[in-house]
Amino acid sequence: MGRNDIYGRGVIVPERYRTADRALFERSGALRASPADPLLRDLGRAANHSVLWVACAAVCATAGGHARRGAVRGLLSVAGASTLTNGLLKPLLPRRRPPARTDPKFRRRTVPIPRSSSFPSGHAASAAAFATGVALESPAAGAVLAPLAAAVAYSRVHTGVHWPGDVVVGAAVGATVAWSTRRWWAVRSREPATVQVAAAAPALPGGDGMLLVVNRDAGTAEEIAARVTAALPRVRRVDLDPDGDPAEQSERLLTEYRPQAVGVCGGDGTVAAVLDVAVDARLPVAVFPGGTLNHFALDLGVVDLDETVRAVTAGQAVAVGLGQVTVTGPDGRTVRRFVNTASLGGYPDAVRLRQHWEPRIGKWPAAGLAMLAVLRTASPMPVRIDGAGRAVWLLFVGNGRYTPADQVPMSRAHLDPGTLDVRYLPAESRFSRLRLLLAAATGTLGASPMYRQRHIPGLAVEVIGDPVALATDGEVLADGTGFDFEVVPSALTVYRLAVDQPASGPDSVSEPVAVSDPDSGAGSAGVSDGAA
Numbered sequence: 001m002g003r004n005d006i007y008g009r010g011v012i013v014p015e016r017y018r019t020a021d022r023a024l025f026e027r028s029g030a031l032r033a034s035p036a037d038p039l040l041r042d043l044g045r046a047a048n049h050s051v052l053w054v055a056c057a058a059v060c061a062t063a064g065g066h067a068r069r070g071a072v073r074g075l076l077s078v079a080g081a082s083t084l085t086n087g088l089l090k091p092l093l094p095r096r097r098p099p100a101r102t103d104p105k106f107r108r109r110t111v112p113i114p115r116s117s118s119f120p121s122g123h124a125a126s127a128a129a130f131a132t133g134v135a136l137e138s139p140a141a142g143a144v145l146a147p148l149a150a151a152v153a154y155s156r157v158h159t160g161v162h163w164p165g166d167v168v169v170g171a172a173v174g175a176t177v178a179w180s181t182r183r184w185w186a187v188r189s190r191e192p193a194t195v196q197v198a199a200a201a202p203a204l205p206g207g208d209g210m211l212l213v214v215n216r217d218a219g220t221a222e223e224i225a226a227r228v229t230a231a232l233p234r235v236r237r238v239d240l241d242p243d244g245d246p247a248e249q250s251e252r253l254l255t256e257y258r259p260q261a262v263g264v265c266g267g268d269g270t271v272a273a274v275l276d277v278a279v280d281a282r283l284p285v286a287v288f289p290g291g292t293l294n295h296f297a298l299d300l301g302v303v304d305l306d307e308t309v310r311a312v313t314a315g316q317a318v319a320v321g322l323g324q325v326t327v328t329g330p331d332g333r334t335v336r337r338f339v340n341t342a343s344l345g346g347y348p349d350a351v352r353l354r355q356h357w358e359p360r361i362g363k364w365p366a367a368g369l370a371m372l373a374v375l376r377t378a379s380p381m382p383v384r385i386d387g388a389g390r391a392v393w394l395l396f397v398g399n400g401r402y403t404p405a406d407q408v409p410m411s412r413a414h415l416d417p418g419t420l421d422v423r424y425l426p427a428e429s430r431f432s433r434l435r436l437l438l439a440a441a442t443g444t445l446g447a448s449p450m451y452r453q454r455h456i457p458g459l460a461v462e463v464i465g466d467p468v469a470l471a472t473d474g475e476v477l478a479d480g481t482g483f484d485f486e487v488v489p490s491a492l493t494v495y496r497l498a499v500d501q502p503a504s505g506p507d508s509v510s511e512p513v514a515v516s517d518p519d520s521g522a523g524s525a526g527v528s529d530g531a532a
Protein backbone atom coordinates (compact mmCIF):
# COMPACT_ATOMS: atom_id res chain seq x y z
CA MET A 1 0.00 0.00 0.00
CA GLY A 2 1.53 3.31 -1.06
CA ARG A 3 2.00 6.32 1.08
CA ASN A 4 -0.75 8.30 -0.64
CA ASP A 5 -3.14 5.35 -0.35
CA ILE A 6 -2.94 5.76 3.40
CA TYR A 7 -2.45 9.46 3.86
CA GLY A 8 -4.21 10.89 0.83
CA ARG A 9 -3.04 13.83 -1.21
CA GLY A 10 -4.50 16.75 0.77
CA VAL A 11 -2.30 16.64 3.88
CA ILE A 12 1.45 17.16 3.59
CA VAL A 13 3.04 15.61 6.67
CA PRO A 14 6.81 15.41 7.35
CA GLU A 15 8.17 11.85 7.34
CA ARG A 16 9.05 11.80 11.06
CA TYR A 17 5.44 12.70 11.95
CA ARG A 18 4.07 10.08 9.57
CA THR A 19 6.31 7.52 11.22
CA ALA A 20 5.15 8.53 14.70
CA ASP A 21 1.51 8.52 13.57
CA ARG A 22 1.82 4.99 12.19
CA ALA A 23 3.68 3.78 15.26
CA LEU A 24 1.07 5.13 17.68
CA PHE A 25 -1.75 3.72 15.56
CA GLU A 26 -0.11 0.28 15.46
CA ARG A 27 0.51 0.38 19.21
CA SER A 28 -3.16 1.08 19.87
CA GLY A 29 -4.14 -1.77 17.57
CA ALA A 30 -1.78 -4.16 19.36
CA LEU A 31 -3.57 -3.74 22.71
CA ARG A 32 -5.18 -6.94 23.96
CA ALA A 33 -8.95 -7.35 24.00
CA SER A 34 -10.52 -5.91 27.13
CA PRO A 35 -13.88 -4.67 28.49
CA ALA A 36 -12.75 -1.20 27.36
CA ASP A 37 -13.27 -2.15 23.70
CA PRO A 38 -17.09 -2.01 23.66
CA LEU A 39 -17.11 0.90 26.10
CA LEU A 40 -14.92 3.03 23.84
CA ARG A 41 -16.89 1.99 20.78
CA ASP A 42 -20.19 2.98 22.45
CA LEU A 43 -18.67 6.22 23.76
CA GLY A 44 -17.69 7.28 20.26
CA ARG A 45 -21.18 6.50 19.01
CA ALA A 46 -22.73 8.50 21.87
CA ALA A 47 -20.71 11.52 20.75
CA ASN A 48 -22.12 11.34 17.20
CA HIS A 49 -23.84 14.62 16.31
CA SER A 50 -22.74 15.92 19.75
CA VAL A 51 -25.58 14.06 21.50
CA LEU A 52 -23.27 13.27 24.42
CA TRP A 53 -22.35 16.93 24.90
CA VAL A 54 -25.95 18.08 24.76
CA ALA A 55 -26.71 15.60 27.55
CA CYS A 56 -23.76 16.85 29.59
CA ALA A 57 -24.92 20.43 29.04
CA ALA A 58 -28.34 19.50 30.43
CA VAL A 59 -26.69 18.16 33.58
CA CYS A 60 -24.58 21.32 33.95
CA ALA A 61 -27.66 23.49 33.46
CA THR A 62 -29.41 21.63 36.26
CA ALA A 63 -26.44 22.28 38.56
CA GLY A 64 -26.87 26.03 38.00
CA GLY A 65 -24.38 28.83 38.66
CA HIS A 66 -21.09 28.82 36.77
CA ALA A 67 -21.77 25.31 35.47
CA ARG A 68 -24.92 26.54 33.71
CA ARG A 69 -22.99 29.33 32.03
CA GLY A 70 -20.33 26.79 31.11
CA ALA A 71 -22.94 24.61 29.43
CA VAL A 72 -23.98 27.49 27.19
CA ARG A 73 -20.39 28.40 26.33
CA GLY A 74 -19.55 24.75 25.77
CA LEU A 75 -22.39 24.18 23.30
CA LEU A 76 -21.54 27.38 21.42
CA SER A 77 -17.92 26.19 21.25
CA VAL A 78 -19.03 22.81 19.91
CA ALA A 79 -21.06 24.52 17.19
CA GLY A 80 -18.07 26.64 16.18
CA ALA A 81 -15.59 23.76 16.26
CA SER A 82 -17.90 21.44 14.31
CA THR A 83 -18.49 24.08 11.65
CA LEU A 84 -14.77 24.74 11.29
CA THR A 85 -13.66 21.11 11.12
CA ASN A 86 -16.48 19.68 9.00
CA GLY A 87 -17.23 22.70 6.87
CA LEU A 88 -13.73 23.99 6.16
CA LEU A 89 -10.78 21.86 7.28
CA LYS A 90 -11.97 18.44 6.14
CA PRO A 91 -12.81 19.55 2.55
CA LEU A 92 -9.68 21.70 2.39
CA LEU A 93 -7.25 19.09 3.76
CA PRO A 94 -8.53 15.64 2.75
CA ARG A 95 -6.86 12.59 4.22
CA ARG A 96 -7.72 8.90 3.86
CA ARG A 97 -8.96 7.00 6.88
CA PRO A 98 -6.69 4.33 8.45
CA PRO A 99 -6.92 0.82 6.92
CA ALA A 100 -8.73 -0.55 9.98
CA ARG A 101 -11.16 -2.73 8.00
CA THR A 102 -8.28 -4.73 6.51
CA ASP A 103 -6.27 -4.86 9.75
CA PRO A 104 -7.20 -7.92 11.86
CA LYS A 105 -6.09 -6.15 15.05
CA PHE A 106 -8.97 -3.62 14.72
CA ARG A 107 -11.78 -5.88 13.51
CA ARG A 108 -13.09 -6.57 17.01
CA ARG A 109 -13.40 -2.84 17.66
CA THR A 110 -14.25 -1.33 14.32
CA VAL A 111 -17.27 0.88 13.75
CA PRO A 112 -18.77 2.07 10.46
CA ILE A 113 -16.06 4.10 8.77
CA PRO A 114 -17.21 7.61 7.78
CA ARG A 115 -16.67 8.68 4.19
CA SER A 116 -15.47 12.15 5.09
CA SER A 117 -11.84 13.15 5.43
CA SER A 118 -9.93 11.69 8.35
CA PHE A 119 -8.23 15.01 9.07
CA PRO A 120 -8.97 16.49 11.55
CA SER A 121 -11.12 14.49 13.96
CA GLY A 122 -14.51 16.15 14.40
CA HIS A 123 -15.24 14.08 17.52
CA ALA A 124 -12.01 15.22 19.15
CA ALA A 125 -12.69 18.83 18.17
CA SER A 126 -16.18 18.78 19.69
CA ALA A 127 -14.98 17.01 22.84
CA ALA A 128 -12.17 19.49 23.46
CA ALA A 129 -14.41 22.44 22.59
CA PHE A 130 -17.11 21.45 25.08
CA ALA A 131 -14.75 20.60 27.93
CA THR A 132 -12.72 23.78 27.44
CA GLY A 133 -15.82 25.97 27.11
CA VAL A 134 -17.25 24.60 30.35
CA ALA A 135 -13.88 24.91 32.13
CA LEU A 136 -13.62 28.61 31.24
CA GLU A 137 -16.76 29.27 33.31
CA SER A 138 -16.49 26.46 35.88
CA PRO A 139 -13.04 24.91 36.37
CA ALA A 140 -14.54 22.25 38.66
CA ALA A 141 -17.07 21.10 36.04
CA GLY A 142 -14.35 21.25 33.38
CA ALA A 143 -12.11 18.99 35.46
CA VAL A 144 -14.93 16.43 35.69
CA LEU A 145 -15.53 16.55 31.94
CA ALA A 146 -11.87 16.46 30.87
CA PRO A 147 -11.42 12.64 31.26
CA LEU A 148 -14.66 12.04 29.34
CA ALA A 149 -13.51 14.32 26.52
CA ALA A 150 -10.11 12.60 26.42
CA ALA A 151 -11.79 9.20 26.28
CA VAL A 152 -13.99 10.26 23.35
CA ALA A 153 -10.95 11.60 21.49
CA TYR A 154 -8.92 8.43 22.08
CA SER A 155 -11.87 6.18 21.13
CA ARG A 156 -11.50 7.38 17.53
CA VAL A 157 -8.00 5.91 17.37
CA HIS A 158 -8.93 2.81 19.38
CA THR A 159 -11.72 1.95 16.93
CA GLY A 160 -9.49 2.58 13.92
CA VAL A 161 -11.45 5.55 12.58
CA HIS A 162 -8.68 8.17 12.87
CA TRP A 163 -4.95 8.48 12.89
CA PRO A 164 -3.58 9.81 16.21
CA GLY A 165 -2.49 13.01 14.47
CA ASP A 166 -6.08 13.66 13.39
CA VAL A 167 -7.19 13.49 17.01
CA VAL A 168 -4.41 15.75 18.29
CA VAL A 169 -5.12 18.42 15.69
CA GLY A 170 -8.89 18.11 16.17
CA ALA A 171 -8.54 18.58 19.93
CA ALA A 172 -6.30 21.61 19.38
CA VAL A 173 -8.87 23.13 17.01
CA GLY A 174 -11.71 22.57 19.49
CA ALA A 175 -9.80 24.04 22.44
CA THR A 176 -8.78 27.06 20.35
CA VAL A 177 -12.34 27.72 19.24
CA ALA A 178 -13.58 27.53 22.84
CA TRP A 179 -10.82 29.84 24.05
CA SER A 180 -11.58 32.33 21.28
CA THR A 181 -15.16 32.76 22.55
CA ARG A 182 -13.65 34.98 25.27
CA ARG A 183 -13.10 37.61 22.61
CA TRP A 184 -16.80 38.21 22.02
CA TRP A 185 -18.27 36.80 25.23
CA ALA A 186 -16.13 37.59 28.24
CA VAL A 187 -15.78 35.14 31.11
CA ARG A 188 -17.48 36.48 34.21
CA SER A 189 -15.03 37.43 36.95
CA ARG A 190 -15.15 35.30 40.08
CA GLU A 191 -13.75 38.10 42.22
CA PRO A 192 -16.33 40.14 44.17
CA ALA A 193 -16.63 43.84 43.44
CA THR A 194 -14.67 46.27 45.55
CA VAL A 195 -16.77 48.18 48.09
CA GLN A 196 -14.90 50.99 49.79
CA VAL A 197 -17.38 51.96 52.51
CA ALA A 198 -18.01 49.91 55.65
CA ALA A 199 -21.42 50.39 57.24
CA ALA A 200 -23.04 49.98 60.63
CA ALA A 201 -25.47 47.07 60.96
CA PRO A 202 -26.89 45.29 64.00
CA ALA A 203 -25.40 41.94 64.99
CA LEU A 204 -28.22 39.38 64.95
CA PRO A 205 -27.19 36.10 66.64
CA GLY A 206 -29.32 33.29 65.27
CA GLY A 207 -31.01 35.80 62.96
CA ASP A 208 -32.97 37.31 65.85
CA GLY A 209 -34.75 40.43 64.57
CA MET A 210 -34.45 39.57 60.86
CA LEU A 211 -37.41 39.11 58.51
CA LEU A 212 -36.62 36.68 55.67
CA VAL A 213 -38.67 37.39 52.53
CA VAL A 214 -38.73 34.40 50.16
CA ASN A 215 -39.88 34.04 46.56
CA ARG A 216 -40.48 30.29 46.41
CA ASP A 217 -40.99 30.37 42.63
CA ALA A 218 -37.43 31.56 41.97
CA GLY A 219 -34.81 28.99 40.94
CA THR A 220 -33.42 27.27 44.05
CA ALA A 221 -35.01 29.70 46.53
CA GLU A 222 -36.84 27.03 48.55
CA GLU A 223 -33.65 25.02 49.07
CA ILE A 224 -31.62 28.11 50.00
CA ALA A 225 -34.31 29.43 52.35
CA ALA A 226 -34.39 26.10 54.18
CA ARG A 227 -30.64 26.29 54.71
CA VAL A 228 -30.92 29.89 55.93
CA THR A 229 -33.57 29.06 58.52
CA ALA A 230 -31.49 26.12 59.70
CA ALA A 231 -28.40 28.33 60.09
CA LEU A 232 -30.36 31.26 61.57
CA PRO A 233 -33.14 29.53 63.56
CA ARG A 234 -34.48 32.76 65.09
CA VAL A 235 -35.18 34.43 61.76
CA ARG A 236 -38.84 35.00 60.81
CA ARG A 237 -39.63 33.65 57.34
CA VAL A 238 -42.45 34.98 55.14
CA ASP A 239 -43.20 33.73 51.59
CA LEU A 240 -44.32 36.15 48.90
CA ASP A 241 -47.54 35.63 46.98
CA PRO A 242 -46.37 34.83 43.41
CA ASP A 243 -49.40 36.68 41.99
CA GLY A 244 -48.78 39.87 43.96
CA ASP A 245 -46.36 42.76 43.59
CA PRO A 246 -43.19 41.92 45.58
CA ALA A 247 -42.49 45.57 46.44
CA GLU A 248 -45.99 46.19 47.77
CA GLN A 249 -45.94 42.96 49.76
CA SER A 250 -42.50 43.76 51.19
CA GLU A 251 -43.60 47.22 52.27
CA ARG A 252 -46.64 45.76 54.04
CA LEU A 253 -44.52 43.09 55.73
CA LEU A 254 -41.99 45.60 57.07
CA THR A 255 -44.80 47.71 58.49
CA GLU A 256 -46.38 44.66 60.12
CA TYR A 257 -43.28 43.01 61.62
CA ARG A 258 -40.96 46.04 62.12
CA PRO A 259 -37.73 44.00 61.87
CA GLN A 260 -34.20 45.20 62.57
CA ALA A 261 -32.99 43.84 59.23
CA VAL A 262 -34.37 42.19 56.10
CA GLY A 263 -33.22 39.00 54.42
CA VAL A 264 -34.25 38.28 50.83
CA CYS A 265 -34.11 34.95 49.04
CA GLY A 266 -34.95 34.93 45.34
CA GLY A 267 -33.74 36.10 41.95
CA ASP A 268 -32.56 39.54 40.84
CA GLY A 269 -36.10 40.87 40.40
CA THR A 270 -37.14 39.87 43.92
CA VAL A 271 -33.88 41.15 45.39
CA ALA A 272 -34.27 44.51 43.67
CA ALA A 273 -37.87 44.92 44.86
CA VAL A 274 -37.05 44.10 48.48
CA LEU A 275 -33.91 46.24 48.50
CA ASP A 276 -35.89 49.20 47.20
CA VAL A 277 -38.29 48.95 50.15
CA ALA A 278 -35.44 48.37 52.62
CA VAL A 279 -33.70 51.57 51.50
CA ASP A 280 -36.82 53.61 52.28
CA ALA A 281 -37.09 51.89 55.67
CA ARG A 282 -33.36 52.45 56.36
CA LEU A 283 -32.84 48.77 57.11
CA PRO A 284 -29.78 46.62 56.36
CA VAL A 285 -30.29 43.68 54.03
CA ALA A 286 -28.90 40.14 53.82
CA VAL A 287 -28.99 38.72 50.29
CA PHE A 288 -29.40 34.95 49.90
CA PRO A 289 -29.34 34.30 46.13
CA GLY A 290 -31.90 31.73 45.04
CA GLY A 291 -32.64 32.82 41.47
CA THR A 292 -31.39 31.81 38.05
CA LEU A 293 -28.69 34.42 37.44
CA ASN A 294 -28.13 36.31 40.74
CA HIS A 295 -26.07 39.11 39.17
CA PHE A 296 -26.12 41.39 42.23
CA ALA A 297 -25.12 38.62 44.64
CA LEU A 298 -22.28 37.49 42.37
CA ASP A 299 -20.92 41.02 41.97
CA LEU A 300 -21.22 41.72 45.69
CA GLY A 301 -19.63 38.39 46.61
CA VAL A 302 -22.43 37.08 48.83
CA VAL A 303 -23.06 33.74 47.11
CA ASP A 304 -21.54 31.80 50.02
CA LEU A 305 -24.42 31.28 52.45
CA ASP A 306 -22.14 30.47 55.40
CA GLU A 307 -20.21 33.73 54.96
CA THR A 308 -23.41 35.76 54.83
CA VAL A 309 -24.68 34.01 57.99
CA ARG A 310 -21.42 34.92 59.74
CA ALA A 311 -21.76 38.52 58.60
CA VAL A 312 -25.32 38.71 59.97
CA THR A 313 -24.24 37.20 63.28
CA ALA A 314 -21.22 39.52 63.59
CA GLY A 315 -22.93 42.65 62.27
CA GLN A 316 -20.48 43.21 59.40
CA ALA A 317 -21.83 45.15 56.42
CA VAL A 318 -20.90 47.43 53.54
CA ALA A 319 -22.65 50.37 51.91
CA VAL A 320 -23.22 50.09 48.16
CA GLY A 321 -24.53 52.51 45.59
CA LEU A 322 -27.85 52.25 43.79
CA GLY A 323 -28.91 53.46 40.39
CA GLN A 324 -31.99 55.68 40.26
CA VAL A 325 -34.17 56.83 37.39
CA THR A 326 -36.96 59.39 37.44
CA VAL A 327 -39.54 58.42 34.82
CA THR A 328 -41.84 60.97 33.23
CA GLY A 329 -44.80 59.16 31.74
CA PRO A 330 -48.56 59.23 31.18
CA ASP A 331 -49.18 58.91 34.93
CA GLY A 332 -46.77 61.65 35.96
CA ARG A 333 -43.32 61.25 37.50
CA THR A 334 -42.17 58.16 39.35
CA VAL A 335 -38.80 57.19 40.81
CA ARG A 336 -37.34 53.74 40.26
CA ARG A 337 -34.16 52.32 41.77
CA PHE A 338 -32.02 49.54 40.31
CA VAL A 339 -29.23 47.47 41.78
CA ASN A 340 -27.87 46.16 38.45
CA THR A 341 -29.03 47.71 35.20
CA ALA A 342 -31.72 49.70 33.45
CA SER A 343 -32.39 49.75 29.72
CA LEU A 344 -34.54 51.29 27.01
CA GLY A 345 -35.24 49.98 23.52
CA GLY A 346 -35.20 46.38 22.35
CA TYR A 347 -34.45 44.69 25.67
CA PRO A 348 -37.64 45.75 27.52
CA ASP A 349 -39.69 44.59 24.53
CA ALA A 350 -37.92 41.22 24.66
CA VAL A 351 -38.61 40.95 28.41
CA ARG A 352 -42.33 41.53 27.87
CA LEU A 353 -42.47 38.90 25.13
CA ARG A 354 -40.55 36.47 27.33
CA GLN A 355 -42.97 37.01 30.21
CA HIS A 356 -45.90 36.42 27.85
CA TRP A 357 -44.50 33.15 26.43
CA GLU A 358 -42.76 31.84 29.55
CA PRO A 359 -45.80 30.07 31.14
CA ARG A 360 -46.23 27.97 27.99
CA ILE A 361 -42.68 27.10 26.88
CA GLY A 362 -40.39 27.90 29.82
CA LYS A 363 -38.09 30.80 30.62
CA TRP A 364 -35.02 30.09 28.48
CA PRO A 365 -36.82 29.08 25.25
CA ALA A 366 -39.10 32.09 25.71
CA ALA A 367 -36.13 34.42 26.25
CA GLY A 368 -34.35 33.18 23.11
CA LEU A 369 -37.41 33.39 20.89
CA ALA A 370 -38.33 36.81 22.27
CA MET A 371 -34.89 38.22 21.52
CA LEU A 372 -34.96 36.86 17.96
CA ALA A 373 -38.43 38.31 17.40
CA VAL A 374 -37.37 41.74 18.66
CA LEU A 375 -34.16 41.76 16.60
CA ARG A 376 -36.16 40.93 13.48
CA THR A 377 -38.89 43.53 13.94
CA ALA A 378 -37.25 46.30 16.01
CA SER A 379 -37.24 49.89 14.76
CA PRO A 380 -34.72 52.59 15.74
CA MET A 381 -35.77 54.60 18.79
CA PRO A 382 -35.47 58.42 18.29
CA VAL A 383 -34.22 60.07 21.49
CA ARG A 384 -32.43 63.11 22.84
CA ILE A 385 -29.47 62.13 25.01
CA ASP A 386 -28.58 65.12 27.19
CA GLY A 387 -30.25 67.29 24.54
CA ALA A 388 -28.51 65.77 21.51
CA GLY A 389 -30.79 64.05 18.99
CA ARG A 390 -29.96 60.42 18.21
CA ALA A 391 -31.57 57.24 16.93
CA VAL A 392 -30.61 54.14 18.92
CA TRP A 393 -31.41 50.45 19.00
CA LEU A 394 -30.77 50.07 22.70
CA LEU A 395 -29.61 52.17 25.65
CA PHE A 396 -28.03 50.44 28.66
CA VAL A 397 -27.36 52.07 32.03
CA GLY A 398 -25.41 50.11 34.64
CA ASN A 399 -25.15 50.83 38.35
CA GLY A 400 -21.37 51.16 38.69
CA ARG A 401 -18.56 50.25 36.30
CA TYR A 402 -19.13 47.10 34.27
CA THR A 403 -16.47 45.01 32.55
CA PRO A 404 -15.42 44.46 29.88
CA ALA A 405 -15.72 47.93 28.39
CA ASP A 406 -15.49 46.75 24.78
CA GLN A 407 -17.88 43.79 24.90
CA VAL A 408 -21.26 42.87 26.32
CA PRO A 409 -21.08 43.96 29.99
CA MET A 410 -20.67 40.99 32.35
CA SER A 411 -19.73 42.00 35.90
CA ARG A 412 -18.57 44.88 38.06
CA ALA A 413 -15.19 45.53 39.61
CA HIS A 414 -16.58 48.36 41.81
CA LEU A 415 -20.02 48.74 43.34
CA ASP A 416 -19.84 52.27 44.74
CA PRO A 417 -17.83 54.52 42.39
CA GLY A 418 -20.48 57.25 42.08
CA THR A 419 -20.84 56.74 38.33
CA LEU A 420 -23.17 55.10 35.84
CA ASP A 421 -21.95 52.85 33.03
CA VAL A 422 -23.82 54.14 29.96
CA ARG A 423 -23.76 52.27 26.64
CA TYR A 424 -25.94 52.66 23.57
CA LEU A 425 -26.15 51.33 20.03
CA PRO A 426 -26.55 54.08 17.39
CA ALA A 427 -28.95 53.41 14.53
CA GLU A 428 -28.32 56.36 12.18
CA SER A 429 -25.79 54.65 9.89
CA ARG A 430 -26.71 52.42 6.96
CA PHE A 431 -26.80 48.72 7.78
CA SER A 432 -26.18 49.60 11.44
CA ARG A 433 -27.88 46.44 12.72
CA LEU A 434 -25.80 44.19 10.45
CA ARG A 435 -22.59 46.06 11.30
CA LEU A 436 -23.37 45.72 14.99
CA LEU A 437 -23.88 41.96 14.72
CA LEU A 438 -20.66 41.55 12.73
CA ALA A 439 -18.69 43.59 15.27
CA ALA A 440 -20.08 41.50 18.14
CA ALA A 441 -19.34 38.23 16.31
CA THR A 442 -15.75 39.22 15.46
CA GLY A 443 -14.90 40.66 18.87
CA THR A 444 -14.38 44.21 17.55
CA LEU A 445 -17.32 45.82 19.32
CA GLY A 446 -15.13 48.26 21.26
CA ALA A 447 -13.68 49.71 18.06
CA SER A 448 -17.00 49.89 16.20
CA PRO A 449 -18.87 53.17 15.70
CA MET A 450 -22.00 51.10 16.38
CA TYR A 451 -21.13 50.92 20.10
CA ARG A 452 -20.79 53.88 22.50
CA GLN A 453 -19.71 53.63 26.11
CA ARG A 454 -18.91 56.12 28.90
CA HIS A 455 -18.79 56.42 32.69
CA ILE A 456 -20.72 59.51 33.84
CA PRO A 457 -22.53 60.64 37.03
CA GLY A 458 -25.92 61.24 35.40
CA LEU A 459 -27.88 61.06 32.16
CA ALA A 460 -31.06 62.63 30.77
CA VAL A 461 -32.93 60.80 28.00
CA GLU A 462 -36.00 62.14 26.21
CA VAL A 463 -37.91 59.83 23.88
CA ILE A 464 -39.27 61.53 20.76
CA GLY A 465 -42.69 60.02 20.16
CA ASP A 466 -44.83 57.57 22.08
CA PRO A 467 -43.83 56.32 25.56
CA VAL A 468 -41.42 53.38 25.60
CA ALA A 469 -40.83 50.69 28.20
CA LEU A 470 -38.12 50.85 30.85
CA ALA A 471 -36.64 47.62 32.19
CA THR A 472 -34.77 47.59 35.49
CA ASP A 473 -33.01 44.50 36.83
CA GLY A 474 -34.65 42.29 34.22
CA GLU A 475 -38.23 43.42 34.88
CA VAL A 476 -40.34 45.88 32.88
CA LEU A 477 -41.69 48.36 35.42
CA ALA A 478 -42.69 51.60 33.71
CA ASP A 479 -43.44 53.37 30.41
CA GLY A 480 -42.39 56.94 29.79
CA THR A 481 -40.95 59.58 27.50
CA GLY A 482 -38.46 61.14 29.93
CA PHE A 483 -35.81 59.29 31.92
CA ASP A 484 -33.33 61.00 34.26
CA PHE A 485 -30.68 58.59 35.50
CA GLU A 486 -28.33 59.11 38.43
CA VAL A 487 -26.38 57.11 40.98
CA VAL A 488 -26.95 57.38 44.73
CA PRO A 489 -23.66 56.42 46.44
CA SER A 490 -23.72 54.31 49.62
CA ALA A 491 -27.53 54.16 49.55
CA LEU A 492 -27.91 50.53 50.67
CA THR A 493 -26.42 48.64 53.62
CA VAL A 494 -25.79 44.96 52.88
CA TYR A 495 -24.42 42.29 55.19
CA ARG A 496 -21.06 41.07 53.91
CA LEU A 497 -17.88 39.97 55.61
CA ALA A 498 -15.32 42.75 55.56
CA VAL A 499 -12.98 41.69 52.78
CA ASP A 500 -11.94 45.12 51.48
CA GLN A 501 -11.37 46.86 54.80
CA PRO A 502 -10.47 45.90 58.39
CA ALA A 503 -13.20 44.00 60.19
CA SER A 504 -15.74 46.38 61.63
CA GLY A 505 -18.47 45.84 64.16
CA PRO A 506 -21.72 47.73 64.63
CA ASP A 507 -19.98 50.69 66.21
CA SER A 508 -17.07 50.93 63.79
CA VAL A 509 -17.85 52.77 60.58
CA SER A 510 -15.19 53.97 58.18
CA GLU A 511 -15.45 57.14 56.22
CA PRO A 512 -16.19 56.93 52.49
CA VAL A 513 -13.11 56.83 50.30
CA ALA A 514 -13.05 59.22 47.39
CA VAL A 515 -13.01 57.49 44.02
CA SER A 516 -11.21 59.21 41.19
CA ASP A 517 -13.00 59.02 37.86
CA PRO A 518 -11.06 60.31 34.86
CA ASP A 519 -14.16 60.02 32.69
CA SER A 520 -16.44 62.15 34.84
CA GLY A 521 -14.96 65.58 35.28
CA ALA A 522 -16.91 68.79 35.72
CA GLY A 523 -19.31 69.38 32.89
CA SER A 524 -19.08 65.78 31.69
CA ALA A 525 -22.81 65.26 31.52
CA GLY A 526 -23.16 63.89 27.99
CA VAL A 527 -22.40 60.50 26.52
CA SER A 528 -19.29 60.54 24.40
CA ASP A 529 -19.60 59.73 20.70
CA GLY A 530 -16.18 58.12 20.81
CA ALA A 531 -15.93 54.36 20.89
CA ALA A 532 -15.01 52.72 24.16
